[in-house]
Amino acid sequence: MTAPAAAPLDLRAARRRLLLDTAGIAVSAIGFGFVFGLAARNAGYSPIEACAMSVIGFAGAAQFAAVGYVSAGLPWAPIVVLTLFLNARHLLYSASLAPRLRGVPFLHRAAMAHVLTDEAFALAATHFHRLGRVDIPGYWIGAILGVFIPWNVATLAGVLLGGAIPDPSVFGLDIVFPAAMAGLAVGFMTGRREVVAAGSGAVFGVLLSLVMGPAMGIVAGGLLGPLVGMAMPDGGRHVVPESDLSGLPVDLDEAIAELDELDDLDDLPAEGTR
Amino acid sequence: MSTELVLLAVLMAAVTYPSRALPLLAPGIERLPPRALLYLRLVGPAVLASIAAVQTLVVPTSETSWAIHLDVTAVGVVVCLALVAWKRNLLLGLAAGVALVALLRFAGIG
Numbered sequence: 191m192t193a194p195a196a197a198p199l200d201l202r203a204a205r206r207r208l209l210l211d212t213a214g215i216a217v218s219a220i221g222f223g224f225v226f227g228l229a230a231r232n233a234g235y236s237p238i239e240a241c242a243m244s245v246i247g248f249a250g251a252a253q254f255a256a257v258g259y260v261s262a263g264l265p266w267a268p269i270v271v272l273t274l275f276l277n278a279r280h281l282l283y284s285a286s287l288a289p290r291l292r293g294v295p296f297l298h299r300a301a302m303a304h305v306l307t308d309e310a311f312a313l314a315a316t317h318f319h320r321l322g323r324v325d326i327p328g329y330w331i332g333a334i335l336g337v338f339i340p341w342n343v344a345t346l347a348g349v350l351l352g353g354a355i356p357d358p359s360v361f362g363l364d365i366v367f368p369a370a371m372a373g374l375a376v377g378f379m380t381g382r383r384e385v386v387a388a389g390s391g392a393v394f395g396v397l398l399s400l401v402m403g404p405a406m407g408i409v410a411g412g413l414l415g416p417l418v419g420m421a422m423p424d425g426g427r428h429v430v431p432e433s434d435l436s437g438l439p440v441d442l443d444e445a446i447a448e449l450d451e452l453d454d455l456d457d458l459p460a461e462g463t464r
Numbered sequence: 465m466s467t468e469l470v471l472l473a474v475l476m477a478a479v480t481y482p483s484r485a486l487p488l489l490a491p492g493i494e495r496l497p498p499r500a501l502l503y504l505r506l507v508g509p510a511v512l513a514s515i516a517a518v519q520t521l522v523v524p525t526s527e528t529s530w531a532i533h534l535d536v537t538a539v540g541v542v543v544c545l546a547l548v549a550w551k552r553n554l555l556l557g558l559a560a561g562v563a564l565v566a567l568l569r570f571a572g573i574g
Contacts, residue, residue, distance in 0.1 A: 213555065214553070214554040214555040214558075215554070217555055217558060218554070218558060221558070221562075234466075235466075235469060236465045236466040236467065236469075237465070238465055238466075238467050238470065239466060239467060239468070239469035239470055239473070242467075242469065242470040242473040242474075243469070243472075243473045243476070245473075246470075246473045246474055246476075246477045247473040247474075247476040247477050247480065248477070248480070249476050249477070249480050251515060251519075252476060252480070253476075256472065256476065260469065260472070266472055266475065269472065269476070270472075270475045270476060270478075270479055271479075273476045273479050273480060274479040274480075274483075277479070277480040277483055277484075278483050280480070280483040280484040281483040281484075281486065281487060282503075282504050282507040283484075283507075283508075284483065284484050284485065284486065284487040284488045285487035285504060286501075286504040286505070286507075287487075287488065288487045288488050291488060296489065299485075299488045299489055300485060300488075300489060302488065303481065303484040303485035303488050303489070304481060304484065304485075306484040306488075308508075308511070308512060308515075311508070312508065315508075359569070360566065360569055360570075361562070361566050362540060362561070362562035362563065362564070362565035362566035362569065363562065364537065365520075365537050365540040365541060365544075365561055365562060365565050366558060366562060367519060368515070368516045368519035368520045368537070368541050369516075369540060369541045369544035369545075369557065369558055369561045369562070370544075370554065370558060371512045371513075371515045371516035371519065372512070372513070372516035372520075372541050372544060372545045372548075373544055373545065373548040373554040373557050373558065374512050374554070375508075375509050375512035375513040375516060376545060376548045376549050377548070377552075377554075378508045378509035378512065379509055383502075383505075383506060384505075384506060384509045385509075387506035387507075387509050387510040387513075388509035388510055388512070388513035389513065390510065391509065391510030391511065391512075391513045391514040391517075392513040392514055392516070392517035393517075394514065395513070395514030395515070395517050395518045396517050396518055396521050396522055396532065399518045399522045399530055400522065400530050400531065400532070403528075403530060404518050404519075404522050404530065407514070407518055407522070408511070408514050408515050408518050410514075411510060411511070411513070411514025411517070411518070412507060412510050412511030412514045412515075413507075413510075414510075415506065415507075415509075415510025415511075415513070415514065416502075416503045416504075416505075416506035416507050416510050417503075419506040419509075419510065420499070420502055420503060420506065
């Protein structure tokens with residue numbers, strides 16, 4: 191088979207893998223979104239308010255925190271500040287994707303930014319790495335099919351149908367979010383530094399949560415963990431295993447660390463593909 | 465039907481969107497030094513692990529205090545974590561974790 195004929199197959203193969211990953215993430219988004227809808231309903235949100243949170247705010251854990259604070263009667267200002275801190279990590283995701291998206295029109299990038307979540311970042315970074323170049327439709331597949339639509343449909347379902355499920359925790363649905371976050375973190379652990387950063391982030395997050403509260407603890411863990419990881423010598427890197435993946439980031443090492451060396455995204459060698 | 469919280473959603477979006485958009489839209493930020501790139505590379509695992517650990521282990525004891533609490537939630541998360549690390553399949557890990565927690569609770573544990 192000639193090289194030109196192989197290139198489209200690489201794209202199809204990468205998108206097939208992306209769709210598998212997206213399916214796994216969508217399950218998480220459905221579970222979490224449904225639980226958010228239930229929580230919002232129990233806190234007195236109307237369906238319009240719950241859906242507005244998920245469509246306009248689209249702020250994941252911050253939405254849950256807001257549910258708790260709204261139900262506790264907290265003023266809006268602290269909720270907004272909490273949201274700012276809790277979602278500050280997106281700045282770093284955006285910065286790591288920016289070099290790869292510099293050729294995308296401004297308004298297109300502005301639209302892409304609204305759906306840049308933890309999961310969308312993980313899916314896009316993994317997909318771009320597998321493919322060896324940017325694939326804008328791939329970004330939208332992960333962000334919209336994997337997160338935005340499932341999250342919002344599940345939110346609506348949760349707030350409308352919540353009355354039929356007296357206690358979602360009986361079905362174990364309350365662990366979907368932390369379990370999904372833990373599973374996604376595993377996908378990023380491609381070397382010693384990543385493992386140390388994750389472990390440190392978890393420890394800092396828990397310990398500082400006890401002092402400052404979960405919202406600040408999570409942010410502090412996410413900001414301090416990488417500093418500990420950077421202090422470690424690099425090594426122990428292992429890349430994608432041969433087994434099929436679904437819903438799991440693979441290896442972000444080269445996809446992110448080498449961005450600064452890239453002059454022309456189209457000339458990237460295809461790597462990380464099967 | 466109440467719509468008061470729609471404004472709160474807009475305010476939350478107003479403080480969330482800049483963090484998602486500024487680096488993507490601001491010219492000149494593309495060229496980051498290697499140390500910054502390394503830091504960014506490590507933010508993903510650190511943030512996700514921090515969220516998972518806090519959501520699993522930290523519970524409020526009052527409006528202003530929190531404590532570490534271990535229950536079947538942690539068991540479910542650990543099972544999911546182990547399966548994902550072993551099989552590299554998030555869907556499988558989630559299903560197993562949720563099913564185990566549901567079974568434990570059905571059995572009156574946790």
